[in-house]
Amino acid sequence: MILNGSGTLYVAIIGAGPAGYYTAEAFAAKHDNVHVDIIDRLPTPYGLIRAGVAPDHQSIKNVALRYAATNEKDNVHFIGNLELGRDVSMEELQQLYDVVILATGAPKDRALGLEGEHLQGVYGSGSFVGWYNSHPDYRDLNPNLKTPTAVIIGNGNVAIDVARILAKTAQEMAETDLAPYAASEIHTSILKDIYIIGRRGPVEAAFTPKELGELNKLENCTPLFDPALLEAFEENTDLTVVQKKNLAILRDIAANKPEKDKIRLHLSFFQRPVAIEGDQSLTNILLEKTKLMPNGVEGTGHTAELKCGLLVSCIGYKASPIEGIPYDTRSGVYVSSDGHISGNLYCVGWARRGPTGTIGTNRPDGVGIADKILSEITPSGKAGRQGLDVLVQTRDLHTVSFANWKKIETAEQEATEGNAPRRKFTNIDKMIKIAES
Structure with a gap:
């Protein structure tokens, strides 16, 4: 010094x-x-x-x-x-x-790099999280919550945060500092399905066990996961402690069944958005099935359309x-x-x-x-x-x-x-x- x-x-x-x-x-x-x-x-x-x-x-x-x-x-x-x-x-x-x-x-939000990501109804997590957190820059964001289906792109804790805030009831959020204007929109929304989309698999997801585990404790939302995706990891002994904990939580979630009148939260892996479609407002996204390769993720060419009115991209800043x-x-x-x-x-x-x-x-x-x-x-x-x-x-x-x-x-x-x-x-x-x- x-x-x-x-x-x-x-x-x-x-x-x-x-x-x-x-x-x-x-x-x-x-x-x-x-x-x-x-x-x-x-x-x-x-x-x-x-x-x-x-x-x-x-x-x-x-x-x-x-x-x-x-x-x-x-x-x-x-x-x-x-x-x-x-x-x-x-x-x-x-x-x-x-x-x-x-x-x-x-x-600043990282862009998805897809045509259509500037349509009404498509938001980056920075602006969307700022909106419900009372950030002055985003108080007038006015996101579209008059839709039955929301899609969240990303497999990190921010994606889980966004899904959780959208799914929680007014009572669950009563002791928080959720922006009142956001609470009014969220708690009167018509959301029925929320999808968290990740291009890699459950092992590669960046969730922490604490955040992932919270999804199974929501009052009015049932998280859902395909148990078939766990089969490939049953005998894997090279997993980290965090990966093992996440897989154990996913195993519990996989036992869930959709419940009447509850929001369904779908944890979807091995998919990536390849197109965002709509005229002035978002109407649907096109998802391509992916597979893991030694050098990363590769598309398979198999696509499916998912209708939605809200898309939040949580892919980094x-x-x-x-x-x-x-x-x-x-x-x-x-x-x-x-x-x-x-x-x-x-x-x-x-x-x-x-x-x-x-x-x-x-x-x-x-x-x-x-x-x-x-x-x-x-x-x-x-x-x-x-x-x-x-x-x-x-x-x-x-x-x-x-x-x-x-x-x-x-x-x-x-x-x-x-x-x-x-x-x-x-x-x-x-x-x-x-x-x-």
């Missing part, structure tokens, strides 16, 4: 999600002479925790308490409602701070390109060498490595990038937060401090009904008004 008492190292972290907070925590724990500003375009902190984690998984959202504790440190500050590119340029931040770190996550920043279009991340992009610019978390791992995976990533920066960068006498404050005042920008975010948080908790933990606001102007009250 080359940082010493000769000056303060000013660090700007763009993105107030897990990667941003774990990085700030690491800096604060390692040296007093580091001042960290966590900048986010929304008035609210916590990123994926607030707008990505399923509303019925409140225990996972409790990690926000740890991030709040980081914000209580004298050398860490949250600056909300300040957008890179709109309010301040990258060049300006690099001039004001010794270090700028992109912790923007991977907020990518970071948003920023003008002037090297970007790998294939992997959807910023180009870096162990997190160093160039000069005093770095990246961390999903923006660096892609959407992999759990929320906690970002902690060692944040520690690593903090160590790297402290060994490479010395204070250079830059203005830091003081200079940013001047810029904000000059441009008459309405930023939100962590103390003012707490006002928003309190108002959300007071606005709730029943046993729900909060009623998240989606109108930014309203949030700013509360913050400045």
Whole structure:
């Protein structure tokens, strides 16, 4: 570590999600002479925790308490409602701070690459999850739930989250922070069948046993699975612990029978979408049967049509390109060498490595990038937060401090009904008004 008492190292972290907070925590724990500003375009902190984690998984959202504790440190500050590119340029931040770190996550949906995916009724999981999680960008998404059949493409936990939220009853969601407008649409929908479609088999699925097991505990939904797909794995001794647990759960699900008046949740493997059809709105998709090959998945040429009015693609995310920043279009991340992009610019978390791992995976990533920066960068006498404050005042920008975010948080908790933990606001102007009250 080359940082010493000769000056303060000013660090700007763009993105107030897990990667941003774990990085700030690491800096604060390692040296007093580091001042960290966590900048986010929304008035609210916590990123994926607030707008990505399923509303019925409140225990996972409790990690926000740890991030709040980081914000209580004298050398860490949250600056909300300040957008890179709109309010301040990258060049300006690099001039004001010794270090700028992109912790923007991977907020953009990966495209299926099929004609018709822009039809009404077709959504990426980022926008759909953002809609039911009260993200301001997606409050007006208005997805089509007036359909008996929904199709979810993907074999990961996000696909299970989407299916579970669509299938749960109002009573099951009563103690969650599901957006009220979404609850109204979901709980009055006419859904009868939900399909989770995966191009590989049950062994290759990226479900965790906890998430998969929840499907067999739904009040008004029966998960269904073809037991014939398990036969090939009965004698396989090379499976991981997770794979064995998932197969055991699927074996239980395979014993289920459709129940009258309950939603049917079909876990379908070895299929991939090859066409999305409709005029202006989605009417059906064409699925091709697949088979596993040594180098991946191959289509068999056997296709079947599935009528549906809602399709949610859960096939992954990518970071948003920023003008002037090297970007790998294939992997959807910023180009870096162990997190160093160039000069005093770095990246961390999903923006660096892609959407992999759990929320906690970002902690060692944040520690690593903090160590790297402290060994490479010395204070250079830059203005830091003081200079940013001047810029904000000059441009008459309405930023939100962590103390003012707490006002928003309190108002959300007071606005709730029943046993729900909060009623998240989606109108930014309203949030700013509360913050400045």
